[in-house]
Amino acid sequence: MQGNKRRDTSPEMKVRRMLREMGFTGYRVDWAKAPGRPDVAFVGRKIAIEVRGCFWHRCPTCQLSVPKKNVEYWEAKFARNIERDERNLAALEEQGWRVLVLWEHQLRKKELPTTRRLIYETVRRPDDPPYDEAFPEEVE
Numbered sequence: 076m077q078g079n080k081r082r083d084t085s086p087e088m089k090v091r092r093m094l095r096e097m098g099f100t101g102y103r104v105d106w107a108k109a110p111g112r113p114d115v116a117f118v119g120r121k122i123a124i125e126v127r128g129c130f131w132h133r134c135p136t137c138q139l140s141v142p143k144k145n146v147e148y149w150e151a152k153f154a155r156n157i158e159r160d161e162r163n164l165a166a167l168e169e170q171g172w173r174v175l176v177l178w179e180h181q182l183r184k185k186e187l188p189t190t191r192r193l194i195y196e197t198v199r200r201p202d203d204p205p206y207d208e209a210f211p212e213e214v215e
Contacts, residue, residue, distance in 0.1 A: 082104060084128070086182050087104075087114050090124060090177060090182070090194065093191055101117070102116060102117050103115075103116045103117075104116075111162075111164070117198065121170075121171050121172045121173065122175070122197065122198055123167055123173070124174075125175070127176060127177070127178055127179065128179045129179045129180050130179075131156055132157070133153050134179070134180060175194065175197045175198075177190065
């Protein structure tokens with residue numbers, strides 16, 4: 076498991092690329108001063124984006140199986156991951172953060188338009204135009 080990266084994973088990079096394309100810069104990556112080190116943190120506005128891998132964080136939609144070998148280890152590992160995620164989310168919200176949790180499967184090609192809109196609506200400032208006005212060519 077040492078080969079698993081803490082930050083700069085492909086899904087995280089994809090989200091950060093989308094943020095830059097939408098004109099949202101000035102965020103912190105893996106920001107240590109917030110509970111759970113959010114993957115993306117807009118510190119001044121207290122907006123955090125958590126990008127979770129479906130396998131490691133046990134996506135409720137994907138219902139992935141547990142590895143066949145060493146089942147007890149994996150079940151305990153996944154339970155710890157889920158508990159940590161819930162604890163970090165609660166701590167962020169308790170401190171007044173708005174948190175968007177994105178799952179890896181939401182970054183697949185067919186899900187991208189919906190995910191892109193969700194990211195924009197979560198991160199946009201009050202004076203930013205609605206998504207349909209900001210990106211008229213992307214409206215279905």
